[in-house]
Amino acid sequence: MRVIMFVVIGLAISACSAPDPQTAYDRRQAVMADLMPDPADRAGLDLVFPIYSRNDIKSFIVEYFPNQVSADTVVARLAKVCGARNQFIGADGQAFIDDAPEDTTIGRPDGTRMPGKKMVVDCGSPS
Known part of the structure; x- marks a missing residue:
């Protein structure tokens, strides 16, 4: 199951990538703005990629x-999105970290790279 999740993660991240760093950045910002209209909720985030199941957001x-x-x-901000967007999975504005944060480097629009963290956040409560 974990292998499948990592394949999905890799495909999702590659879908957000583009040859031009500025274009990739703009795409990521557009996805985040759709999920979180308040700019304050996007502060400190580089990528929030939703994974859907039956028209609901299952994970990010x-x-x-x-x-x-x-x-x-980050989890508290995404819990608000889970509560506002999901009808079928009964997330009730809850979210939790599924895969613990890992170190990564994040590409910036100017081509530089900065240290960051990546993780998977699920809607709902841990079982």
């Missing part, structure tokens, strides 16, 4: 800057 692949936002704050 997240890349963020830990010097700007904590993992707990």
Whole structure:
């Protein structure tokens, strides 16, 4: 099951990538703005990629800057999205970290790379 999740994560991240770093950044920002209209909710985030199941958001692949936002704050922000967007899975505004944050490097629009974290956040409560 974990192997399948990592394949999905890899495909999802590659879908957000583009040859031009600015284009990739713009795409990521557009997806996040659709999910979280308030710019304050997007602060410190680089990528929030939703994974859908039956028209509901089941999980998110997240890349963020830990010097700007904590993992707990990211989860709280995504819990609001889970509660607002999901009808079938009964998330009730809850979310949890499914795969613990891992170190990564995040590409910036100017072509530089910065240290960050990536994780998978699921809607609902842990079972």
